[in-house]
Structures are given as C-alpha cells and as structure tokens.
Amino acid sequence: xxxxxxxxxxxxxxxxxxxxxxxxxxxxxPSHGLRAIIxxxxxxxxxxxxxxxxxxxxxxxxxxxxxKNISLRGMSEARIAREGIGRKxxxxxxxxxxxxxxxxxxxxxxxxxxxxxxxxxxxxxxLDRVNELAATIGLTxxxxxxxxxxxxxxxxxxEIGMLLAQEPRLLLVDEPAAGMTLAERERTTALLVEAAKxxxxxxxxxxxxxxxxxxxxxxxxxxxxxxAEGSLDHVTSNQQVIDVYLGR
Amino acid sequence: xxxxxxxxxxxxxxxxxxxxxxVLGVTVLSEAVGxxxxxxxxxxxxxxxxxxxLIAVAMDLVWGYTGILSLGHFAFFGLGGYMIGMWLxxxxxxxxxxxxxxxxxxxxxxxxxxxAIATQIFGVVGSNEFPLVWSFADSLVIQLILVVxxxxxxxxxxxxxxxxxxxxxxxxxxxxxxxxxxxxxxLFQNDSGLRGNNGLSGLQxxxxxxxxxxxxxxxxxFWASAAALGLGYLLAAWVxxxxxxxxxxxIRDNEARVRFLGYQVEVYKLVIFAxxxxxxxxxxxxxxxxxxxxxxxxxAPIASIYLAVWVAIGGRGRLYGAVIGAIFVTLFxxxxxxxxxxxVNLGFYTVKWVDWWLIVLGLSFVLVTLYAPKxxxxxxxxxxxxxxxxxxxxxxxxxxxxxxxxEAQE
Numbered sequence: 001x002x003x004x005x006x007x008x009x010x011x012x013x014x015x016x017x018x019x020x021x022x023x024x025x026x027x028x029x030p031s032h033g034l035r036a037i038i039x040x041x042x043x044x045x046x047x048x049x050x051x052x053x054x055x056x057x058x059x060x061x062x063x064x065x066x067x068k069n070i071s072l073r074g075m076s077e078a079r080i081a082r083e084g085i086g087r088k089x090x091x092x093x094x095x096x097x098x099x100x101x102x103x104x105x106x107x108x109x110x111x112x113x114x115x116x117x118x119x120x121x122x123x124x125x126x127l128d129r130v131n132e133l134a135a136t137i138g139l140t141x142x143x144x145x146x147x148x149x150x151x152x153x154x155x156x157x158x159e160i161g162m163l164l165a166q167e168p169r170l171l172l173v174d175e176p177a178a179g180m181t182l183a184e185r186e187r188t189t190a191l192l193v194e195a196a197k198x199x200x201x202x203x204x205x206x207x208x209x210x211x212x213x214x215x216x217x218x219x220x221x222x223x224x225x226x227x228a229e230g231s232l233d234h235v236t237s238n239q240q241v242i243d244v245y246l247g248r
Numbered sequence: 249x250x251x252x253x254x255x256x257x258x259x260x261x262x263x264x265x266x267x268x269x270x271v272l273g274v275t276v277l278s279e280a281v282g283x284x285x286x287x288x289x290x291x292x293x294x295x296x297x298x299x300x301x302l303i304a305v306a307m308d309l310v311w312g313y314t315g316i317l318s319l320g321h322f323a324f325f326g327l328g329g330y331m332i333g334m335w336l337x338x339x340x341x342x343x344x345x346x347x348x349x350x351x352x353x354x355x356x357x358x359x360x361x362x363x364a365i366a367t368q369i370f371g372v373v374g375s376n377e378f379p380l381v382w383s384f385a386d387s388l389v390i391q392l393i394l395v396v397x398x399x400x401x402x403x404x405x406x407x408x409x410x411x412x413x414x415x416x417x418x419x420x421x422x423x424x425x426x427x428x429x430x431x432x433x434x435l436f437q438n439d440s441g442l443r444g445n446n447g448l449s450g451l452q453x454x455x456x457x458x459x460x461x462x463x464x465x466x467x468x469x470f471w472a473s474a475a476a477l478g479l480g481y482l483l484a485a486w487v488x489x490x491x492x493x494x495x496x497x498x499i500r501d502n503e504a505r506v507r508f509l510g511y512q513v514e515v516y517k518l519v520i521f522a523x524x525x526x527x528x529x530x531x532x533x534x535x536x537x538x539x540x541x542x543x544x545x546x547x548a549p550i551a552s553i554y555l556a557v558w559v560a561i562g563g564r565g566r567l568y569g570a571v572i573g574a575i576f577v578t579l580f581x582x583x584x585x586x587x588x589x590x591x592v593n594l595g596f597y598t599v600k601w602v603d604w605w606l607i608v609l610g611l612s613f614v615l616v617t618l619y620a621p622k623x624x625x626x627x628x629x630x631x632x633x634x635x636x637x638x639x640x641x642x643x644x645x646x647x648x649x650x651x652x653x654x655e656a657q658e
Contacts, residue, residue, distance in 0.1 A: 053508060081510035093505045095498045106494045112510050114519045118492045166509065 004067065006031040006200050007170055012051060012061030013224075021047045022058070023224035029170065034196035036211045036232075037204045039221035040245050045204045046090070048221070049172050053087050054080040066169075082112060086168030090175045092155035096148030100139050100158055103147050104130045107162035129165070137161035137191065153184035160191055171201045177210040189213045220245065253489060260485045263568055264478055271474045278470075280463040288463045292538045295470035297578050299535035300558070302477045304574035305484050305567055306524035306531070307555050312564030313488055314520045315500030317417075319552045320406075320424030321528050323431050324399035326547035328529030329536035330435075331394040333448035336537060338385035339455030341368045372446050379441030395533040396526040403525030404518065411514040411521075416503070425549045435544035447543025451536055466538065473534045477571075480527055484567055496520060557613050563625025572624050581605065 007029040014022045022044045029035060039045055050056035052063065054077040063072040065083060072080055081087075094103050105122060108129065122130075134140045137157040142150060147158055156176060163171055173192065177185045192214065195201055205211050211218060211232060218235050220227045222244050228235045235241050254261055274294060277285040286294075303325050310316050345364045349356040356364070367376040384390040410423055438444035454465055487493060498506040499513055507513050536542040554577075562573020583589060584605040592599040601608075616623055 055504075076512070077504075077507040078510050078512045081508050087508050089505075093502055095494075095501055095505070097497060097501055098494060102494045105491060106498060107509055112512065114492070114516055117495060117511075118487065118490070120491045122491075162509070 004031050005029070006066065007052070008062070008064045008069075009048075009052065010062050010064075012058045012063065014047065014051060014056060014058045014060075021224055022051065025061070025221075025225050027219065027226065029200050029202060031169065031200055032196065032198065033200060034193065034214055034216035035200070035202045036214055036216055036218045037202060037221060038206070038208075038211060038218060038245070039227075042223075043221040044224040045221055046174060047224075049087060049174060049204065052080075052172060053077060053085060078112070081166070081168075084167075084169035086163040086166045086171050088159050088163055088171070088173045088176065090178065092152065092159050094147045094150075094155050094158050094162065096146065098147060099144055100134065100147050100150070101130060101143045103158060103162055104133055104165050107165040109165065109167040133161045133165055136164070136194075138187065153180050153188075156180065156184075156188065157191070160188070160195075164195060169199050171195060171199060173201065173203045175205055175207075176203065177205065177207055185210060185213070253486065257485055257489055259566075259568055260482065263481060263571070267474060267478055267481075271471065274470060275467065278463070278467050280461065280467045288466045291463075291466045291470050293582060295466065295473045295538045296535050297575055298470070298473040298477045299531045299538070300578055301571040301574040302473070302480045302531040302534075303528045303555060304558050304562070304570040305477070305480050306527040307559045308564055308567055308570035309484050309487070309527075310520055310524045311556065311559060312566070312570065313493065313500060314496040314517060315503075316517060316521065317421045317556065318424045318521065318524075319421045319549065319556060320428040321524065321555055322551035323428040323547045324403060324525040324528035325532035325535070325551075326431075326542065326544075327399045327402065328395045328532030329542045329546070330442055330448065331391050331398055331529070332533040333451050333536055333542050334382060334385045334442075335388050335391040336451045336453070336455065337369060337448050338365065338382065339388075340450060340453050341365050342386075343455055343458075344368070370443065373438040373444050375438075379439075381441045392533075395529050399525040399529035399532075400522050403522040407518045407521040411517045414514075425552070428547055428552055429549050432544045432547045432549075435547070445543055445545075447541055447546075448536075449541040451542065452538070452540035454537075469534065469538045473538070476530060476534055480530075481567060481571070483527075488567070557609065560613060561616050561623050563623025566625045568628075569623050569625025576624060577609065581609070584608070 005028055007027075009025060009027040012022055012025045013020065025044070025048065027048075037045055037048070047056060051058050052072065054072065054075055058073065064070065065072050065085075070083075072083070072085075075083070095106070098106075105126065108126060110120065110126070111117070130143075131140070134143055137160060139150075139154060139158060139161065142154065147155065150158060160173070160176070163173075176188050176192065180188060189210070192201055192203060196216075203211075203214060205214075215232075217230065218232050219229045220235050220238075220241050222240075227244065228238045228241050274286060274291060276282040278291055279286070279288050303321060307318070307321055310318050310321070342361070342365050345361060345368060349361060349364065362378070363376060366378050370376060370378075378385075384394070406424075406427055410420055415423060434440050435442055436445050442448065452462065452465070454460070457465070488496070495506060495511055495516060498509075498511075499516060503513055536546075558573040558577045559570045560573070561577055562571065563569025584601040587602060589601045591601065620626055622629065
C-alpha cells in the first residue's frame with residue numbers, strides 16, 4: 001500500500017434519537033485498491049456510507065479527502081459526488097424510464113450545471129466512452145432498451161457502469177452481489193477488482209463467500225465502530241469477531 | 249443517437265403541422281378575413297383555449313417531466329395577465345381622458361391628465377392616485393418585460409425557499425396552493441393597487457386602434473396565441489429531448505440518485521419552476537386581452553387544480569398530451585356549461601349539465617387516474633405501437649381533426 005491516503009474518517013459519531021449508530025469511527029482508505037466492510041445488521045455500514053456521501057450529517061469527527069485534505073463535512077451530496085465519490089445503492093437504482101444509453105450518458109463525468117446540460121450535445125468522444133462502458137458491463141446489445149426492462153443482475157451492472165462513467169476516485173458499493181446468480185457474481189467480482197486497479201473501491205457486503213472472492217483487506221464494523229481490520233483469514237480468526245458476528 | 253432534433257421527435261413536426269392547419273382553418277372561417285362562419289366570440293374562445301394549452305405545456309414540464317406537482321401555476325398566469333392589463337387599461341383610459349379634456353376651453357396640464365386618468369381607473373376603489381405598482385404602466389416595453397419578470401421572480405423566490413428546505417411531494421403542492429390563495433386574497437383588497445375585486449377591465453380594446461374591428465383584433469390574438477403555443481411547444485420539446493430532459497426525468501423518478509450523480513437537484517427544479525412560471529405569464533398576457541377582464545378570482549386555488557386535471561386527463565409526461573387535455577376539457581366544459589347539451593330527463597329527475605358538469609369532470613379525473621394513468625395521450629401509443637415500434641412517434645392528427653369538425657358544426 002504505497003499509494004497516498006485518499007479518505008480519512010476520524011472520530012466520527014452520529015446518533016439518531018439517542019441511538020449511537022456510529023460511535024467514534026475511524027477509517028482510512030488509500031487512493032487505490034479494494035476494501036470490504038462487513039458486520040452484523042445494524043453495525044452502521046450503510047450509515048457510514050451515508051456520512052461519507054453527505055446524506056447524513058455527523059455529530060462529531062473529521063472527514064478529510066484527497067491530497068489537499070479538504071473536509072467533506074457540510075458539503076452537499078451533489079458537491080461530494082463531484083469531488084469524486086460515487087455510490088451504488090443496495091437496491092439497484094437506475095432510471096427505469098430511460099434507456100441504458102441515456103443512463104450512462106447522464107452519469108458521465110461532464111459539466112453538471114443546468115446551462116451546460118441544456119446545451120449539451122453528445123460528441124464522438126462521449127459516445128465512444130458510452131460504448132466502451134457498455135462493453136465493460138456487458139450491455140452493448142441493450143443500449144437502446146429502457147433500463148426498466150433489464151434483469152436484476154443487468155441493472156446492478158448498469159449501476160456499476162454509471163458509477164464508472166462518473167470516473168470517481170472512490171467507489172462506495174453497497175451489497176453488490178445481493179440477489180445475483182453465481183455467474184453474475186463472478187462477473188461482478190471481476191468488474192470490482194478491475195475498477196480497483198485505478199481507484200479506491202469500498203464494498204459493503206454480507207456474504208462471506210463473495211468477500212472471500214474479492215480477496216482484499218477487510219474491516220469489521222460492530223455497533224458503529226471498527227472491531228478488527230486485516231485480511232479475511234486474520235479477522236475471521238479474531239475471537240471478538242467470531243463472538244459478535246460469525247458465531248451467530 | 250446522432251439524428252437531428254426533428255428526426256428524434258417526429259411528434260413535434262406533426263403537432264406543428266396540426267396547429268398550422270388549425271390556424272389556417274379558423275382564419276378561413278373567421279369573420280374578419282374569411283367567410284364569417286365562426287363568430288368573433290368563438291374565435292376568442294379558441295384563442296383563449298390555445299393560451300390554456302400553452303400553460304398546460306408548462307404544467308407538463310413541471311409536473312409530468314420534473315415531478316413537481318405545482319398547484320399554483322395559475323398565479324403566474326394571472327400575474328402575466330395583470331401586467332399587460334395595466335398597460336392596456338392605462339393607455340386606453342388616457343386616450344379617453346385626453347379626448348374629453350381636449351374639448352375643454354383651456355388645455356389640460358400633464359398633472360391634470362394624470363389625475364383624471366387615476367380618478368377614472370381607481371374611482372371604483374375610492375382612490376384618485378396611482379399606486380406604486382403602476383409606475384411603469386405607461387410603457388408597453390417595461391410592462392411586457394414584467395409579464396415574464398414578475399412571475400419569474402415570484403417563482404424564483406418561492407422555489408428557492410421551498411426546494412432548499414427539500415419540501416417535496418404533497419407538502420409542496422399544499423405550499424403552492426397556499427401561495428396562489430395568498431396572492432388572490434391580497435389582490436382582492438382594494439389597497440393592493442390593482443382595483444381589488446373589480447380587477448382590470450376593457451382589456452379587449454387595443455389603445456389607439458379603435459378603428460380596427462374586434463373581429464380582426466380577435467384574429468390577431470388568435471394568431472399570436474397559436475404562435476406562442478407553437479414556440480412554447482418547440483422550446484419544451486427541445487428542453488426535454490436532450491440531457492436536461494434526462495436529468496429532470498431522473499429527478500422525478502429518483503431525486504436522491506440524481507444528487508449522488510453530482511447534479512444539484514434544487515437548482516434544476518428552480519430553473520424548471522421559474523422557467524415554466526415565465527411561460528405561464530406569457531400565456532396569461534395573451535389570454536386576458538381576449539377575455540377582456542381579469543380579477544383576483546381568476547387565480548383562486550381551484551384554477552390551478554383544473555390545470556393539473558387537464559394535464560392528467562390529457563396524459564402527463566408527453567407534451568401533446570397536455571395540449572390535448574387542455575383543449576378537450578375546456579371545450580367540453582364550455583359546451584356543457586354553455587347549455588348546448590340537452591338536459592337528460594330521467595322521469596324522476598332531470599340531469600342539468602350546467603350543474604352536473606363538475607361532477608362529470610371530477611369523475612373522469614378519478615377514472616383516468618385509476619384506470620388510464622397515461623390519459624388520452626396514451627391512446628396514441630396503441631396506434632403508434634401498430635405502425636412503428638418506437639414509443640414516441642405518436643401522431644396528433646385524429647384529435648385535432650375531430651376538433652375542427654366540432655367547430656364546423658357550431
């Protein structure tokens with residue numbers, strides 16, 4: 001891990017109506033590579049993502065980003081997204097009423113202002129990029145179809161494709177393998193591993209088999225803070241982890 | 249994906265062609281330049297209907313495409329009408345006052361003329377001074393700018409407050425209702441400066457053009473309304489066809505997702521809300537000179553609800569649907585409430601359509617919402633599916649043609 005630090009979350013806490021969902025959580029992510037976050041239900045995995053992407057405002061702590069160490073606290077979701085953090089939701093959320101092509105084009109890293117978007121006309125370079133992405137996620141033949149007609153797995157890939165189109169520096173992926181067939185899982189793993197070569201990818205996952213396949217460093221969350229961190233074999237042999245998570 | 253705008257949106261061309269034919273037909277049948285088959289008042293009704301179709305297009309942009317159920321767009325429509333009405337009333341009154349004072353032995357001073365105009369206009373509300381809002385009433389150019397500026401600014405301020413606080417859904421609808429109600433109540437007051445519940449009247453007379461018969465004036469306004477509708481439709485179709493359209497439809501379907509893509513949802517909503525408010529202002533400025541009178545009752549909350557009903561019945565999320573809805577419902581409404589449909593005698597009870605029309609309209613709204621969410625526009629999908637596979641090539645022909653037939657019978 002020679003690469004520089006991209007995201008640093010330190011001492012972050014947030015409570016909902018007195019319930020501490022995140023408790024003094026610290027987490028760092030280098031600028032490249034894959035990381036899996038596991039933990040039992042209610043450990044604060046999704047809340048953690050909400051905090052990083054600006055959906056939930058933390059009560060306490062620091063979130064610093066990039067080489068210049070700018071603070072993400074207090075930035076709007078849209079601003080954080082433009083800083084280079086992309087997020088994939090647990091349920092595939094693509095714009096079902098629009099074609100695969102339109103979905104990808106909308107996600108593409110370009111000017112986001114209303115005027116620039118109003119006068120935007122897709123040039124050759126942008127269209128090439130869309131085709132390239134479609135090939136990566138295996139949806140070349142579906143470009144003209146409405147994304148609502150896609151299968152569950154294809155929607156997941158489209159969403160990953162949209163994330164890649166954003167060209168984020170950090171990808172937050174929430175349970176990408178949920179509801180997928182074995183073949184689909186393998187393809188998803190390959191996509192994520194490939195993406196992690198050029199950027200940071202954080203995967204929140206429940207499924208241990210899938211995590212094993214990712215073959216990366218694992219962070220275990222429990223009751224809103226980090227319980228253990230290391231290789232999968234390392235954390236699964238940790239007695240505390242066995243007690244709170246695996247033992248059940 | 250590289251095809252031209254018209255090739256991607258064949259319905260635009262079809263719509264414009266239908267509109268052109270309709271205008272030609274009405275012109276040929278008009279009293280002013282044609283064979284006089286259509287009465288001047290009916291030409292006015294048709295011109296007003298085109299203005300309502302224009303605001304329906306605006307409503308479709310804001311509701312059907314962006315998902316903001318605004319129940320206040322008639323406030324902007326009314327404001328547009330008031331802005332042009334002020335100039336029309338001021339200039340016309342000045343003409344009258346100037347003529348009558350010219351007969352006096354001593355020529356009147358500028359101040360005297362001003363006072364006389366003020367007394368003429370504001371006598372009904374017990375005042376003889378011009379309120380501040382009338383400062384620019386003598387300038388057509390400024391009042392025309394205000395036609396778009398006032399609704400646009402009000403929408404901007406209102407939208408900024410509401411969208412920034414992330415008010416959405418039914419709560420936003422209620423807020424817009426409150427806005428239009430508040431505005432109507434304010435205008436009802438005599439000291440609001442716009443003649444309270446009397447409103448502005450005599451707007452059908454164009455200052456300095458007393459010699460031109462109303463038959464011709466009505467045709468002018470009909471043409472202007474048709475041109476505004478055509479241009480507005482073209483603009484709306486262009487806006488929704490590109491990436492901007494993708495983004496606003498994204499906002500309608502999943503606002504949070506659009507935010508995480510890096511788009512500032514609030515700014516987009518604001519652009520659409522204020523932009524459609526300006527279109528509504530233009531529609532109102534063309535409507536009220538044809539109606540001849542505007543008063544605060546025009547912007548009562550119910551008017552904006554009607555607007556939503558038209559768009560829902562016509563089919564939201566497609567621009568021609570909004571136009572069809574507005575034309576269909578308003579023409580049927582004037583047919584039923586104008587006593588042209590014979591009452592139905594059930595023996596024990598006589599159904600008087602004048603009383604029952606609202607119930608018919610309400611019922612059809614409920615039925616459309618429940619069983620045909622695509623509205624009348626959805627019918628074109630049935631035709632389009634048979635002839636060409638892509639969904640948005642729906643023609644507008646049959647309905648517009650049917651409309652002309654209907655007119656020919658009257």
